[in-house]
Amino acid sequence: xxxxxxxxxxxxxxxxxxxxxxxxxxxxxxxxxxxxxxxxxxxxxxxxxxxxxxxxxxxxxxxxxxxxxxxxxxxxxxxxxxxxxxxxxxxxxxxxxxxxxxxxxxxxxxxxxxxxxxxxxxxxxxxxxxxxxxxxxxxxxxxxxxxxxxxxxxxxxxxxxxxxxxxxxxxxxxxxxxxxxxxxxxxxxxxxxxxxxxxxxxxxxxxxxxxxxxxxxxxxxxxxxxxxxxxxxxxxxxxxxxxxxxxxxxxxxxxxxxxxxxxxxxxxxxxxxxxxxxxxxxxxxxxxxxxxxxxxxxxxxxxxxxxxxxxxxxxxxxxxxxxxxxxxxxxxxxxxxxxxxxxxxxxxxxxxxxxxxxxxxxxxxxxxxxxxxxxxxxxxxxxxxxxxxxxxxxxxxxxxxxxxxxxxxxxxxxxxxxxxxxxxxxxxxxxxxxxxxxxxxxxxxxxxxxxxxxxxxxxxxxxxxxxxxxxxxxxxxxxxxxxxxxxxxxxxxxxxxxxxxxxxxxxxxxxxxxxxxxxxxxxxxxxxxxxxxxxxxxxxxxxxxxxxxxxxxxxxxxxxxxxxxxxxxxxxxxxxxxxxxxxxxxxxxxxxxxxxxxxxxxxxxxxxxxxxxxxxxxxxxxxxxxxxxxxxxxxxxxxxxxxxxxxxxxxxxxxxxxxxxxxxxxxxxxxxxxxxxxxxxxxxxxx
Numbered sequence: 001x002x003x004x005x006x007x008x009x010x011x012x013x014x015x016x017x018x019x020x021x022x023x024x025x026x027x028x029x030x031x032x033x034x035x036x037x038x039x040x041x042x043x044x045x046x047x048x049x050x051x052x053x054x055x056x057x058x059x060x061x062x063x064x065x066x067x068x069x070x071x072x073x074x075x076x077x078x079x080x081x082x083x084x085x086x087x088x089x090x091x092x093x094x095x096x097x098x099x100x101x102x103x104x105x106x107x108x109x110x111x112x113x114x115x116x117x118x119x120x121x122x123x124x125x126x127x128x129x130x131x132x133x134x135x136x137x138x139x140x141x142x143x144x145x146x147x148x149x150x151x152x153x154x155x156x157x158x159x160x161x162x163x164x165x166x167x168x169x170x171x172x173x174x175x176x177x178x179x180x181x182x183x184x185x186x187x188x189x190x191x192x193x194x195x196x197x198x199x200x201x202x203x204x205x206x207x208x209x210x211x212x213x214x215x216x217x218x219x220x221x222x223x224x225x226x227x228x229x230x231x232x233x234x235x236x237x238x239x240x241x242x243x244x245x246x247x248x249x250x251x252x253x254x255x256x257x258x259x260x261x262x263x264x265x266x267x268x269x270x271x272x273x274x275x276x277x278x279x280x281x282x283x284x285x286x287x288x289x290x291x292x293x294x295x296x297x298x299x300x301x302x303x304x305x306x307x308x309x310x311x312x313x314x315x316x317x318x319x320x321x322x323x324x325x326x327x328x329x330x331x332x333x334x335x336x337x338x339x340x341x342x343x344x345x346x347x348x349x350x351x352x353x354x355x356x357x358x359x360x361x362x363x364x365x366x367x368x369x370x371x372x373x374x375x376x377x378x379x380x381x382x383x384x385x386x387x388x389x390x391x392x393x394x395x396x397x398x399x400x401x402x403x404x405x406x407x408x409x410x411x412x413x414x415x416x417x418x419x420x421x422x423x424x425x426x427x428x429x430x431x432x433x434x435x436x437x438x439x440x441x442x443x444x445x446x447x448x449x450x451x452x453x454x455x456x457x458x459x460x461x462x463x464x465x466x467x468x469x470x471x472x473x474x475x476x477x478x479x480x481x482x483x484x485x486x487x488x489x490x491x492x493x494x495x496x497x498x499x500x501x502x503x504x505x506x507x508x509x510x511x512x513x514x515x516x517x518x519x520x521x522x523x524x525x526x527x528x529x530x531x532x533x534x535x536x537x538x539x540x541x542x543x544x545x546x547x548x549x550x551x552x553x554x555x556x557x558x559x560x561x562x563x564x565x566x567x568x569x570x571x572x573x574x575x576x577x578x579x580x581x582x583x584x585x586x587x588x589x590x591x592x593x594x595x596x597x598x599x600x601x602x603x604x605x606x607x608x609x610x611x612x613x614x615x616x617x618x619x620x621x622x623x624x625x626x627x628x629x630x631x632x633x634x635x636x637x638x639x640x641x642x643x644x645x646x647x648x649x650x651x652x653x654x655x656x657x658x659x660x661x662x663x664x665x666x667x668x669x670x671x672x673x674x675x676x677x678x679x680x681x682x683x684x685x686x687x
Contacts, residue, residue, distance in 0.1 A: 006170060008163050009085040010059045011077070012155060015070040015102060016090040016118065022063045025088060028148045029059045029155055059155060066093055067102030074106050074113065084113055085162035086155065088142070091119035100124055100132045107133060112165065114158035120144035198293050199275070201228075205288040208232055208249065220275065220296050222267030240264040240272055249290070252279050265294065274301050305491065324369050328646030329572040331369075331668035335362040336578040339671040340585075359670070366668045369646070382423050382664065387548035388452055388474055388541070389413040391427045398428075399435045406445035407438070413452045419548035420474050420541040426517045433510040434478040434537055441482025441535060449479045457540070465524035469540075473523070476539040485529040493527065514539070561587040564611035564682055568592045569599040569628060570644070571619045579614065582671045583678065596623025603632060610639065612682055614665075617645035640681050644669075 014025050062084070064070035070087070077083050087106070091099035103115050115138060117129065124132070126141070133139060140154065193200055199217035201210055209232045218225045221238060228236060239245050241263065248258045258279040264272040275294040282291045338358045345352045392411065400409055431450075438448045453475045461468050485493065492498045496512040514537075518525050522542050529535035566588050570576035573594070580590045591606060593599035596619050603610065613632060615625040623631075629641045646667040665677055 002170065002174065006163070006167050008159070009083070009166075010057060010159050011082065011084045012059050012061050012159070013064060013070060013073060013077075013084045013087040014061055015064045015067065015087055015093070015099070017065050017093040018090070019065070021090065021118075022061075025151070026061055028151045029061060057156065059159075067097030067099070067105065070102055071105050071109060074110050078110055083110060086114035086116065086158040088116050088118050088151075091117060091124065100129060103139070104133050107138075111138070112162065114138050114162050116140045116142045116154055116158070118142045118144060118146065198295050200294070201292040202282070202284070203290040203292060205249075205281070205290055208234075208245075208290065211284070211289065216296075217292075217294060220273050220294065221265055222269060222271070238265055240266050245277070248277065248279055252281060252290070260295070263294070274298050324646045326572075327369055328366065328667035329575045331362050331366050333572075333574045333578050335359060335366075335668045335670050336575075336582060336674075338362070340578075340582065343671075362668060382425075383421050384424065384549050385419040385544045385546045386422050386424055386427065387417060387419055388422075388427065388476060389417050390548070391424060392431055392450065392452070392476075395428050395431050399431060402432060403435050403439040403448065407442055408447045409435070410447065410449045411451075412449065414454060417452055417454060417474060418472070419544040419546060420521075421544040421546075422521050422541060423517075426521070430476070430514050430517055430539065433514050434539075437510055437537075438478060438480035438482060438535070441480055441484070446481040449477070451477045453477070454543070455540075464526075467524075469524075472543045473540040474543060476541070477536065478539075479534060479536040481534045484531045484533045484535055486531050490527060490529060494525075562679060562682060563587055563589070565589040565591065565606070565608055566612045566614060566678070567599060567602060567606075567610045569594075569596060569613065569615040569619065569625065571595055571616060579674065582674055586675055586678075588678075595619050595621035596625070596628040597621040599623075599628055600631065603635075609636065612640045612642065612678065614642045614644065614678070617643055640684075642677060642681050 012025075012029065014022050016022060062073060064073050070089070074084060074087075089099045089103055093099060093102070097105065099117055099119070103117070106113060106115070117139065119141065120143070129139065129141075140158070142150065142154065193202075193212070194214045196214055197216060199214065199220045201213040201217050203210055209230065210228050213225055213228045215225060218228060221228065221236070223236070233239055233245065234242060244261070244263060248261060252258050258277070260276040260278055262274070263277045264274050266272055274297050276297055278293040278295075280291040280293075282289050335358075338355045342352060342355045342359075345355070392413065396409065396411055403409065435448065438446075442448075454472060455475050456472050457469050459469050493511050494515040496509060498512075515525060518539055518541075523540045526538040526540070527535065566583055568576060568579050568583070568590060570579060570592075571594055576592055576594065580592050583590045589608070591602050591610065593602045596615075598621070599613075599615070600623070610632075613629060615628055617625040619625060619628075625643055625645075629639075629643070633639050633641065640663075642663055642665055644665045644667055663681060665674065
């Protein structure tokens with residue numbers, strides 16, 4: 001029961017062996033008996049009058065003539081939920097219990113009953129009564145004969161006292177329950193606050209002083225909790241733009257919500273954490289406060305940045321893939337005819353020098369397309385098991401010429417390095433791009449340290465490498481003594497076309513190419529750098545499952561000749577004509593076709609067996625190079641095949657293994673390379 005539901009209680013029990021005493025109490029406490037009340041009520045009903053109201057309290061009296069009877073009536077009233085508020089008890093009630101014993105027994109059953117002892121004798125002194133009943137604050141003595149007013153005053157006062165006692169008891173119980181609920185609520189709030197994964201703080205509204213902060217906010221701010229509590233954000237230099245937060249607090253005072261506002265928290269070291277701030281008003285100890293939530297979105301921002309970069313790289317790759325095939329065909333024609341003309345001119349002539357510049361420009365254009373294709377994963381990879389030390393050892397002389405005499409290269413390979421499954425030319429591309437990057441960071445000269453090592457790594461995914469890494473990895477390290485980079489530049493170095501060089505001094509594809517190659521080799525790149533403290537790149541590759549293969553070095557030789565029959569399938573007319581011209585100059589019998597379907601027709605009409613098929617991978621008419629090779633090889637198992645392409649279209653599965661210099665020719669290519677690979681393929685075993 002709530003204290004507000006408690007009703008006044010006017011039930012009184014009269015305990016006396018004399019029946020006339022009972023009648024006297026009724027006359028005093030109930031002067032208007034029930035018969036008169038009934039008559040008045042009937043009159044009001046007959047004459048259509050409102051029953052007159054009375055301010056007199058109506059007591060409800062019950063009578064008991066012995067102590068045992070009184071005790072049972074008290075118990076029964078309590079059981080019914082209608083206890084008595086007070087009782088008038090006579091001292092002498094022969095032959096049973098006297099009044100004092102009756103009171104003691106009743107209080108054992110119901111101690112809240114207010115009792116007045118009625119006596120005309122001095123059988124018990126006050127001290128004796130106290131000794132017998134032990135509860136004097138609920139006991140009064142009324143001497144017989146008693147005054148009517150005195151009886152009425154006692155009845156009013158003691159029933160009111162009973163009501164106030166019960167009301168106070170209920171209110172105390174409610175208060176205790178409320179305090180317990182408040183304590184539990186505060187405990188739950190404190191637990192939720194401190195265990196909340198979101199950085200949170202409680203501040204005073206007046207000066208934004210921190211009353212409490214959770215551990216997560218302290219970590220984001222780079223401080224200890226104790227160092228923040230009792231101090232203001234201004235004293236801590238917490239916000240990069242404190243005026244923003246001040247405006248948000250003003251908005252909150254104007255009943256405007258503050259939800260997920262972008263801000264940055266500054267640590268004592270100067271690092272900035274991007275957060276989304278939400279503010280809510282709270283009351284603590286009756287005083288207005290602020291609840292601060294600062295969601296750390298640094299990782300999310302980094303992932304969004306990476307997603308945008310991936311989308312940008314994918315768009316670049318799609319654009320490059322769309323034009324690469326045709327562009328490489330054009331470059332192959334230019335490079336091929338330039339090569340043919342060079343062999344017909346005398347060395348050192350003006351025309352020869354012009355042709356050399358054409359060849360060099362063609363090679364540079366081909367390199368640019370090759371780098372662009374890496375972003376779309378359309379670049380053909382010739383994977384083999386390589387010793388990274390051998391690759392770098394063969395490239396050191398080239399790297400030294402590339403960086404110039406003002407930059408010193410130190411190469412420190414780890415002995416007995418396991419093989420990696422990689423593309424040899426791609427590893428050289430990584431070495432070149434990192435060397436050029438280091439050279440450009442040291443315009444006044446310096447040192448580049450290149451080293452290899454075997455490392456065992458066990459780590460969880462990171463924002464820069466979203467894969468779990470466990471096992472052994474071969475690490476290629478490039479360290480320079482250059483100008484270094486700040487955090488802002490570090491976050492963008494792998495973006496395609498991002499460069500800090502002046503216009504016309506760089507493509508912005510060097511490090512992007514490194515990133516793309518490494519990802520295609522299932523590896524990752526770590527970078528550490530600080531302004532004026534140099535830069536270190538660490539490139540990691542998974543350890544291969546087989547020993548390293550021997551690298552075949554390509555040497556420039558004269559065009560090799562032959563007398564075999566070769567079928568050339570190429571849809572680009574100018575390119576096909578150039579290839580046919582080169583091969584016929586070398587003595588071969590050449591059949592040509594403009595598509596896969598056309599090649600099947602030429603095959604059927606051929607008057608002599610075809611020894612070698614040179615086919616483009618992508619051709620119109622529904623028959624690609626791989627399908628053409630499969631069909632013809634099924635008719636002539638001894639047929640040799642060389643595939644040519646500017647990129648791997650990945651349109652069909654094939655059982656052929658592409659090997660650069662063996663059965664695959666990357667566009668663009670010079671005549672010498674075409675002649676060399678054709679001769680090598682014809683002289684080798686069947687492929």
